[in-house]
Amino acid sequence: MESVLRAALVYFMLLVLFNLAGKRAMSETNTFDFVVLLIISEAVQNALIGEDASFTNTVLVVTTLLGLTIAMSVWKYRSARLEKVLGGGPLILVRHGQLFEDRMRMARVDVPDILMAARNGQGLERLDQIKYAVLEESGSISIIPRQESQA
Amino acid sequence: MPDEVRRLDDLDIEQDMRMQRRVWVAQRAGWTVMAAVVAAALMGVFGGTGPLNRRVVTAASGRWTVRHPPLGRMTAEVPMRVAFHGGARFNVARVWLSTSLLDGMNVTRVTPEATRRVARADGVTYEFERLGASDAAVVTFSLQPTRWGRATGQVGTRDGERVTVSIFSFP
Numbered sequence: 001m002e003s004v005l006r007a008a009l010v011y012f013m014l015l016v017l018f019n020l021a022g023k024r025a026m027s028e029t030n031t032f033d034f035v036v037l038l039i040i041s042e043a044v045q046n047a048l049i050g051e052d053a054s055f056t057n058t059v060l061v062v063t064t065l066l067g068l069t070i071a072m073s074v075w076k077y078r079s080a081r082l083e084k085v086l087g088g089g090p091l092i093l094v095r096h097g098q099l100f101e102d103r104m105r106m107a108r109v110d111v112p113d114i115l116m117a118a119r120n121g122q123g124l125e126r127l128d129q130i131k132y133a134v135l136e137e138s139g140s141i142s143i144i145p146r147q148e149s150q151a
Numbered sequence: 152m153p154d155e156v157r158r159l160d161d162l163d164i165e166q167d168m169r170m171q172r173r174v175w176v177a178q179r180a181g182w183t184v185m186a187a188v189v190a191a192a193l194m195g196v197f198g199g200t201g202p203l204n205r206r207v208v209t210a211a212s213g214r215w216t217v218r219h220p221p222l223g224r225m226t227a228e229v230p231m232r233v234a235f236h237g238g239a240r241f242n243v244a245r246v247w248l249s250t251s252l253l254d255g256m257n258v259t260r261v262t263p264e265a266t267r268r269v270a271r272a273d274g275v276t277y278e279f280e281r282l283g284a285s286d287a288a289v290v291t292f293s294l295q296p297t298r299w300g301r302a303t304g305q306v307g308t309r310d311g312e313r314v315t316v317s318i319f320s321f322p
Contacts, residue, residue: 020185050226051226080165088170088171088175089165089170091166091171092162095160
C-alpha cells in the first residue's frame with residue numbers, strides 16, 4: 001500500500017508544482033533548465049522508492065504513475081473545465097499586430113519570445129506580419145501570419 | 152462544435168479569459184505558499200537545522216542537559232547531545248534511553264563510542280568510561296527516525312534523573 005500511496009502523492013505533488021511554474025516555464029528548456037529537471041528526477045526518486053529497491057516495488061510505482069497519467073488524460077478529455085484549470089487554455093497574445101501586454105505580463109511572455117516563434121515557425125520578420133500569436137497549453141507560441149493582402 | 156470553442160473574429164479558439172485569470176490568481180497564491188514553505192524550511196520548521204528547530208531540556212538538578220531538534224524527517228539523522236556540566240568527570244558514565252523513544256528511532260552512531268551497551272525491557276543503557284577526562288563530557292547520539300510521527304521518550308543518567316524528549320518526524 002505504501003508504494004502506491006507514495007507514488008500517488010509524488011505524482012500529485014509534481015502536478016501541482018509544475019502547474020504553479022506555469023506553462024511557459026515548462027516549454028522553454030535551455031541547458032540549465034534541463035539540468036534542473038534531471039536534478040528534480042533524482043530528488044524525487046528517493047521519495048518514490050525509499051529503502052525498497054526491489055523489482056516488485058518498481059513495478060508498483062511505475063504502474064501507479066502510468067495509471068494516474070492515463071486517468072488524468074481521460075478525465076481531462078471528458079472535462080473541458082479540468083483542462084482549463086490545469087492548463088488555463090490557449091491565450092491570444094497578439095491580434096492583428098497588436099500586443100495584449102497585460103496578458104503577456106501575466107503569462108511571462110515578452111516580445112522577443114513572440115518574434116522568435118514568428119521567425120522559427122513562419123519565417124516572419126516583423127510584428128505587424130502577425131495576425132494572431134497564441135500561447136498554447138503546451139507553453140509554445142503558435143503564429144498565424146497575416147495574409148499578404150492584409151499586411 | 153464543442154461549447155468551449157468560440158469564434159473570435161475569424162479564429163476558432165477555446166480561450167476562456169475568466170478561467171485564465173483565476174488560474175493566474177491561483178498560480179500567484181501558489182508562489183506565495185512555495186516561498187513560505189522555503190522560508191519555513193530555512194527556519195527549521197520541517198526538520199534539519201534552523202533556529203526554530205532547537206530544544207534544550209535541563210535535568211532537575213541542573214547538572215546535565217539534552218539538546219535535540221524537536222522536528223526531524225524520516226530516515227534523516229537527528230542528533231541528540233547529552234551534556235554534563237560543571238567540569239564533570241566520570242570514571243563510568245551511564246546514559247539511558249527509554250524503549251518508548253527507541254521504538255521510533257534507530258541509534259546509528261554514538262560519539263564517543265560506548266564501552267558497553269545494556270538492553271533491558273525499559274530501555275538501553277550506554278556506558279562510557281573516563282567521560283570528560285580529556286574533553287567536555289558530552290555524548291552525541293545520532294538518531295534515525297524509522298517512522299513518521301511523534302516519538303516521545305525519556306533520557307536518564309546513573310543517578311536516576313530523567314528528562315522527557317519528544318521528536319516529531321515528517322514523512
